[in-house]
Amino acid sequence: MSTVKLSLSDAYDLALECLLHNGCNRENAEAVAGRMIQAEADRCYSHGLFRMPWYVSGVKSGRVNGHASPTVERLAPGVLRMDGDGGYAPLGHRVGQAPLMACAREQGIAALAYVNMFHIAALWPETEALAEEGFCAFAFTGSYPYVAPAGGKSPLFGTNPMGFAWPRKDRPPLVFDQASAAMARGEIQIAARDGHSVPETAGIGPDGETTTDPNVVLKGAQLGFGGYKGASLAMMIELLAGPLIGEFLSIESQQDDGGLKGPPKGGELILALDPARFGAPDEYLERGERLFHAVLDQEGTRLPGDRRHASRAETRHSGIELPARLHREIQDLMA
């Protein structure tokens, strides 16, 4: 595969320019480009520049507001709500972080309900950002219906990731961000494209039978990880990112899209806890490290996020390699 080498800053400029040329104002373009390049830097390609054509099409179709101006409202002493004004999530995240942190510092625990935003994407950036400032954070979001309920055959829940972050002493936070589905949607699509099989736990066909054929899974339904327990988590996340905050269920989000297959519109719930207010302000970091050391003392283990951090350390110097075809596609979007 032919690739184009770009420094992170050149990649950012490319993304920024493309978004500015395609209906985003500077504030929105900067937030989206920043998030994309953050994903590239961590080698989470499925959230990186790969998304550009899709992001651009969302704005061009008129569905997504490239000039969104998100606003925060305080619904209760510990609850904030941000209306994303129909824009992409990254600007909402950027605007929402400071008020959420202030609220959590004041209250000990605070929630931020994001509504009216498009494509929440990976949850590690916003949870990691909170943990870098010392908070313990959760994030929950839905998407389109891909995952069957336990015992069922038809897609109903989103792949519904949950993110969690914990601050560490003199190190980047511990962060995980995992779908409730056994396998990421993108991985199944890639297996289908490349003619590979998928594990039997990944999904079922339209007949409800397990299969290792990714094409059959894509026509049927994905399954929750670990069977019914992952499906329970998917249901919980539907409730938190939908009904609780007055936003779409994944099935409603798909209806709203009306067959365009554009970025999903929906909600996200973030919880931030200030560990200094939970009764052990002098111990929590130390005790957390004790746990992490006990994990790493066992051969064959690593902590969630270790690979991302290693990638980040490398790409800071090496820059990234973009498939030449994608690079051209992005340039064509500016022609």
Next chain:
Amino acid sequence: MSTVKLSLSDAYDLALECLLHNGCNRENAEAVAGRMIQAEADRCYSHGLFRMPWYVSGVKSGRVNGHASPTVERLAPGVLRMDGDGGYAPLGHRVGQAPLMACAREQGIAALAYVNMFHIAALWPETEALAEEGFCAFAFTGSYPYVAPAGGKSPLFGTNPMGFAWPRKDRPPLVFDQASAAMARGEIQIAARDGHSVPETAGIGPDGETTTDPNVVLKGAQLGFGGYKGASLAMMIELLAGPLIGEFLSIESQQDDGGLKGPPKGGELILALDPARFGAPDEYLERGERLFHAVLDQEGTRLPGDRRHASRAETRHSGIELPARLHREIQDLMA
């Protein structure tokens, strides 16, 4: 198996009397007996009268305080801490519920950190109780080290359950309470006793190899459900029920037990959200029902907790059947 039939109220009286005879004051005995019979009524036997000899031994050994007087302190506007005074968890739960609800109503979201309690047990009773009063609730707790970290071979995390509850319209709340481990500890022990095999996903032997022999798993380590994702949840729960609130990790809890194999001492974190304060007070119940209907519209599905509710409806009239041996054992504890 020979059994003894008891009405729920007779079963409660039996439990109460046994605890009163064995070092618990009335307040503690009532709370523990109530929780045990609630489990019997829902046919969650592993949290029912089966536990009585173990509970009694905990008090008799002097480890557990049968006269505990739990106290609540407010650490921040949205954070409460309850010191369980070294007693069993049910009294702490009973005392903590009202202040937690008041705090969540006032703040929109509130946390209650339980510390210095023994044997947190199932998490559905306390989360269900909150959802019955209209709250959305989470609970997290550790135990003793049984589960290996992802890629590791040795037990480190507890089976670490997470409970979640959501209020429903004119129905009992939706509640799930699931271990991060692929299989409950008790199920593996029962398989070992009865000479049955366990699924390959349940655990590994001391050599780190998967096995279907429950005896080998008991010598080795259990695994998280769905592999590394369940292990991530187990780690999250260790952090929330331990370091965050100044309580033991599961490995520390085992050290503290000093080989007695008595009830584990530790912490529990509960979060309560008032859905009326999250921006959609008139919609959240309806939207939740829409999701549940979509689940139940699919053949072969049921909602988490359905079996417990069905059992509860039955045992209210039928009472319970206690193994005669257990009944005798409990009576012997009062001789």
